[in-house]
Amino acid sequence: MESVQEKIIIVENLTKQFGDFTAVKGISFHVNKGEIFGFLGANGAGKTTAMKMLIGISNPTDGTANVAGFDVHTQSEEVKRNIGYMSQKFSMYDDLTVQENITFFGGIYGLSRKQIKTKTEELIAELQLGNITKTKVGDLPLGWKQKLAFSVALLHEPKIVFLDEPTGGVDPITRRQFWELIYAESNKGTTIFVTTHYMDEAEYCNRVSIMVDGVIEALDTPKKLKEQFQVNSMNEVFLKLARNIE
């Protein structure tokens, strides 16, 4: 079954240089369609830089990356249209209401008014948000904001959604509810590309890559990684890898 899986992200020798500093040193990997791919690494390992190239907002110095069938360098506009993106730092406008945010983000992805209306209804039913469409996003608890931001990133039904530390700072229950949303989306066939500092979340991924100093040091299923390093948790895998390099 593995062999016939369609590859939705193909990265070959991807490199990014800033002056004399190489942030990403010729990484190669692929992501299968519909999988939850964990992209881990220490602060400053080059995760964010690599992710920025994959979502088409930063040009690679060398190498190629194909996302959803488009080249990130030459077809970045097509790439952007086919992906969703949610980051911990920016997700939605705090001073706009829930409805206004949805309308705005639907609008920039070219959804019609009718589509936006049905999407809003779906979303509210799915997240059990009740009657908060007129509440300003800034007044919502962080957990709700993040769930909402995730749904908004999916408004235009992208093939891949990139999540940059989506669960930072939320309570353990909300964090798990968030992952249930991710599973549900993954079951619909959407590919999930996610970064996190919570190592237990790494266990929830189909496959995990660990980046150290601009290089992917390990890439496999959590189970195989644990076997490979002869440890019991992803946290230990991570500590072992990063320690060895230092």
Added chain:
Amino acid sequence: MKRFIGFIKKEFYHIFRDKRSLFILFGMPVAQILLFGFAITNEINNVDIAVLDYAKDVESQKIIQKIKASPYFHVENEILNEKVIEGEFKKGKIKAVLLFEKDFAKKLQTEKKATVQVITDATEPNVASTIANYTQSIIQNYQNQKSTVQKSNGVIIQSRMLYNPELKSVFNFVPGVMTVILMLVSAMMTSISITREKELGTMEILLVSPLKPFQVILGKVFPYVFLSIINAIVIVSMGYFIFGMPINGSIFLLAFESILFIITALSLGILISTISNTQQTAMMISLMGLMLPVIILSGFIFPIASMPLPMQVISNIIPAKWFIIIVKSIMLKGVGLEYIFKETLILIGMTLLFIGLSIKNYKTRLE
């Protein structure tokens, strides 16, 4: 004291490492003075005009000669009848037409009264009225010379322009620009630098530290006092050396008043920072709340005397207005402190008010 010096040292690091702001800080006054001094001016020079002389006699020719001889005008062409005047204006070639009526000299002789019409293109009202004034004074001048010879009687108006005989606009702009720059540097820069600490979260640490709040504020303000003084020196010397603006009064008095105004502006900056939480708000308040009134209501560009009464009243609360009066008085009139006592007191009063309000608003805690 060591703490305080350490603080000031840190502030200078911030200032000197932000190359762009530093460039604006010192480049702006130079650029503004040069701009106002050379480009933006109320004076006219070599303006193209046309002459329509129906008289073509000695008197009219003599006046035309006078006009031609002046550096202000260049007689572009002589036109033959009134019908083409409008066409000429529409072409935009000329700014004014001088029209001498028929039998100009004869009427002047017999009736002691003859008309010269000055038709100007008033799409630029300032230029038009200046042209009208200049031609008027040239003609009057000519008449005065003649009348002394002919001993004709009648009231002769002799106007003398005191303190700025050549009506140089630089003399107006140097104090104006100085005021604007000092206000901008002092108020905007301090308010931004204080709010930046709030945004960074470092204000929390400073508040928790044993530094006293007034030390924090003084430390933030001190570098800008220094920079503002440098700016004031640069502006005054440019006015003096490049544009020949005199400094008739005491240079020490000028320095004292400038420092007073810098302190006024700084205390305003502190006040702004106490009511805004982000750099953006501080900048908006400084720009909209300070810059515009300073430029519009201080008498820098628009004379206060010709403003409607309510505006004149409002202009009194603009510190810049008083400072401009002070600077002009010292530099041009050469007066001593006794003549600008009132203005100085007003500035001191305003400063105390701003400082008082800042202290009242300054929070040693968050919230």
Added chain:
Amino acid sequence: MSISVKNISKKYKTVQALQNITFEVQEGELFGLIGPDGAGKTTLFRLLTTLLLPNEGSATVANYDVLKQVKEIRNSVGYMPGKFSLYQDLTIAENLAFFATIFGTTIEENYDLIEDIYVQIEPFKNRRTGALSGGMKQKLALCCALIHKPKVLFLDEPTTGVDPVSRKEFWEMLKRLKQKGITILVSTPYMDEASLCDRIALIQKGKILKIDSPDAIVKAYERTIYEVATNQMHQLILDLKEFPSQYSVYAFGEFMHYIDKNDTFETETLRAYLHKKGHQNISIRKATATIEDVFMDL
């Protein structure tokens, strides 16, 4: 007693940030405030560092009253605020020297206290702080908070957004500081860090839910947790939630943590149910509770 908080309440315009909080921290104790964003941790830090005034209640830090002895408190505490980011345009050495001078001391005077942290970042001491990695910034911030040898150290979410390796190192540093007799009050949203504290307070929505040592909290947990795994983990959550006597189901690393409502629960019933739902490689075992399990059940 190093920190003593009695019946503190704090209300912002419409939000009750803290409700009737009471706890004590011993001298030389490493005390953790564990709770998610918005639980009121930052408010509590600001109250104890005299940056905010409580609506009700009283507190002392290093035996000084937070309401009356503001100056004394400010001289004897070190504080690392949550969003604290140092001066980005100053170098490591300049930042540290600045904080030393404003606290009326020098780097040399208290160097022994920060030495083992500072040596790690010293090679980069002439680099601007803006160009440092998260882990290095965090170490520098800790040095800055320690430079005046405070009796009590307040650290508001020092490890948020920091990778597991740097987090581990950071906690090792805290342990060493504790040995030097400094009282540390630290907050974190990471439940796994709770076990590294001497005592913890679980806090949510402005209320303290439990205070005790991490071990005692876990031991006092009465319910039995089962870790369940099958070949279809995503489907497993949904199916477990459908199980009639389920009390709670949460993903926990590679397992699901399942709690049943009944004491008479038999794993075989669940196994049969999952089998019928089409799961294979079913494993159901008793698991030891963690702080996170306890927290989620509060």
